[in-house]
Amino acid sequence: MHNKTIKELSALLQSKQVSATELAQHYLDRIAASNLNAFLDVEPELSLAQARAADQRIAQGTAGVLTGVPIAHKDIFVTRGWRSTASSKMLGNYVSPFDATVVEKFNAAGMVTLGKLNCDEFAMGGSNENSAFGAVKNPWDQQAVPGGSSGGSAAAVAARLAPGATGTDTGGSIRQPAAFCGITGIKPTYGRVSRFGMIAFASSLDQGGPMAQTAEDCALLLNEMTGFDERDSTSLTPEQGNVREDFARDLNKPLAGLRIGVPKEYFGEGLAADVEAAVRAALEQFVKLGATLVDISLPRTSLSIPTYYIIAPAEASSNLSRFDGVRYGFRAPEYKDLQDMYKKTRAAGFGPEVQRRIMVGTYVLCHGYYDAYYVQAQKIRRMIADDFQAAFRDQCDVIMGPVAPSVAWDLGAKSNDPVANYLADIFTLSTSLAGLPGMSIPVGFGQGEKNANRPVGLQIIGNYFAEAKLLNIAHQYQQATDWHTRAPEGV
Numbered sequence: 140m141h142n143k144t145i146k147e148l149s150a151l152l153q154s155k156q157v158s159a160t161e162l163a164q165h166y167l168d169r170i171a172a173s174n175l176n177a178f179l180d181v182e183p184e185l186s187l188a189q190a191r192a193a194d195q196r197i198a199q200g201t202a203g204v205l206t207g208v209p210i211a212h213k214d215i216f217v218t219r220g221w222r223s224t225a226s227s228k229m230l231g232n233y234v235s236p237f238d239a240t241v242v243e244k245f246n247a248a249g250m251v252t253l254g255k256l257n258c259d260e261f262a263m264g265g266s267n268e269n270s271a272f273g274a275v276k277n278p279w280d281q282q283a284v285p286g287g288s289s290g291g292s293a294a295a296v297a298a299r300l301a302p303g304a305t306g307t308d309t310g311g312s313i314r315q316p317a318a319f320c321g322i323t324g325i326k327p328t329y330g331r332v333s334r335f336g337m338i339a340f341a342s343s344l345d346q347g348g349p350m351a352q353t354a355e356d357c358a359l360l361l362n363e364m365t366g367f368d369e370r371d372s373t374s375l376t377p378e379q380g381n382v383r384e385d386f387a388r389d390l391n392k393p394l395a396g397l398r399i400g401v402p403k404e405y406f407g408e409g410l411a412a413d414v415e416a417a418v419r420a421a422l423e424q425f426v427k428l429g430a431t432l433v434d435i436s437l438p439r440t441s442l443s444i445p446t447y448y449i450i451a452p453a454e455a456s457s458n459l460s461r462f463d464g465v466r467y468g469f470r471a472p473e474y475k476d477l478q479d480m481y482k483k484t485r486a487a488g489f490g491p492e493v494q495r496r497i498m499v500g501t502y503v504l505c506h507g508y509y510d511a512y513y514v515q516a517q518k519i520r521r522m523i524a525d526d527f528q529a530a531f532r533d534q535c536d537v538i539m540g541p542v543a544p545s546v547a548w549d550l551g552a553k554s555n556d557p558v559a560n561y562l563a564d565i566f567t568l569s570t571s572l573a574g575l576p577g578m579s580i581p582v583g584f585g586q587g588e589k590n591a592n593r594p595v596g597l598q599i600i601g602n603y604f605a606e607a608k609l610l611n612i613a614h615q616y617q618q619a620t621d622w623h624t625r626a627p628e629g630v
C-alpha cells in the first residue's frame with residue numbers, strides 16, 4: 140500500500156477499495172514504527188478525524204482527487220492542532236491559532252495531515268543537522284544525512300511514511316533533500332505559492348513546494364498549492380500570470396525538439412565523479428527521448444554563494460527579530476530586566492547556525508557596510524538572473540545539471556564546518572536568487588562501497604512559470620526509467 144503513488148492512492152480511495160481512515164491508520168502505524176526522527180509531531184486523533192471527514196465526502200460524492208490522500212507538512216508551515224516549531228527551541232511548544240494558506244488549501248481539498256516534519260532550524264541548513272530536535276536519518280543509509288532543510292519531508296517520502304509532503308526552498312531546500320533521498324521535488328517560481336503562514340527565513344527567496352515519489356504526484360499537489368493570496372504581499376497576482384492551471388496537462392507531451400542547456404559551470408571542479416556519471420547518463424536518456432544538449436555558460440554561478448549568504452542572512456536577521464520572548468514562544472526563565480530578558484532568550488532559544496546568520500545579517504545591514512555588502516549583493520543577484528534570461532532567450536528551453544556536488548555525506552561530517560555546508564549549495568542558489576522554478580528527480584546512485592546506496596538527483600531549471608514544462612520533462616523521464624520507483628531496502 141505505502142509504495143503506491145498519490146495518483147494510485149487516489150484511484151483506490153475513489154473506487155472505495157480503501158478508506159481514508161484505513162489509509163491514515165496505515166501510515167500512522169508506519170510513522171510510529173520508524174526510527175528516522177522525520178516527524179516532530181503526530182496527533183493520530185486529529186489525522187483520523189480528518190480521514191473520517193474525507194470518507195464522508197467520498198461517500199457523498201463530493202470528493203476531489205486529493206480527498207483522503209495523506210500528506211505531511213514541513214514544520215515551517217503553521218498548523219492548527221499540531222505544534223509549529225520551525226525545528227527551533229524558540230517555538231518548541233508553539234501551536235498556531237491559524238493554518239498556513241498551503242495547509243488551508245490541502246485541508247479544503249480533503250487531504251489528511253499525518254503530522255509535522257523535522258527540518259533545519261528555521262530552514263537554515265542543508266543537512267537537517269541544525270534541528271533543535273535532532274538530525275533526521277537518510278532512509279537509504281542511516282549513516283548519511285537526508286539533506287536539508289526539508290530533510291524530514293524527503294526522508295518521510297523516501298521511507299514511505301507519507302505519500303507526499305510539503306517542503307520549502309530558499310536556496311535549495313526542496314531540491315537538495317529530494318536528491319539525497321531519491322525522491323521528486325519542485326520549487327515553483329517565486330511568488331506562485333503563498334508564504335502566508337510559512338515561518339519566514341529570507342522572504343525574497345522563500346517558496347513552498349511539493350515533494351513526492353513522482354513528477355505526476357508533484358503536479359497533483361501543485362494544482363492545489365499555487366494561487367494569488369492577498370495575505371502574502373509578494374504573492375504573484377493573476378495579472379502577473381499566477382493563474383490556476385492544471386500542472387498535469389502537459390505530462391504526456393513528447394520531448395522531441397527540446398533544447399537542454401548544460402551549463403559548464405555545473406560540471407567543473409568540485410563535482411564528484413559519481414554524481415557527474417549519473418547526471419550525464421540522465422542527459423543521454425533525454426537525448427534518446429528526442430532532446431538536444433546545448434553547451435551554455437552561467438558565468439556568475441560561483442558568485443551565487445557570497446550573494447546568497449549575504450542576502451539570506453540579512454533578511455533572516457530582520458525576520459527573526461520577532462522572536463524576543465515577549466509575545467509568544469520561548470522566554471528565558473531568569474533575567475534581570477527587559478534587555479537581559481531579550482539577550483538570554485535569544486541566546487538560549489536559537490541554535491548556533493541561526494545565531495551565526497543573525498550576526499552576519501545584522502553586520503551586512505549595518506551603516507557603513509550596507510553599500511559594500513548588501514547593495515552589492517543585490518546588484519549581483521540581478522546579474523545572475525540576467526544570465527539565465529540570456530540562456531533561455533538565445534540557447535535553450537530548460538537547463539539541467541546536478542542538484543548537489545556530491546551524494547549525501549555522513550552525519551556529522553560537516554556539522555562543525557559552516558563554509559563546507561555553504562559551498563555544497565553551489566548548484567541550487569542561483570535558481571533561487573533568480574526566482575526561477577527548479578526541480579530534482581532521482582537519476583541513479585553514487586559509486587563505490589560507501590556511496591552505492593546514496594541517490595543522485597538531476598536538477599531541471601525552467602524559466603518563470605515553466606512548472607508544467609518541468610513536470611512534463613520529468614514525467615517523460617520517469618516513464619522511460621524506474622529510478623523513482625526504487626525504495627530503500629526493507630521499505
Ligand code: GLN
Nearest residue numbers: 262264265309310311312
Ligand atoms: N542550504 C541553504 C541554506 O542553508 C538553503 C536552505 C533553504 O533553502 N531553506 O540557507
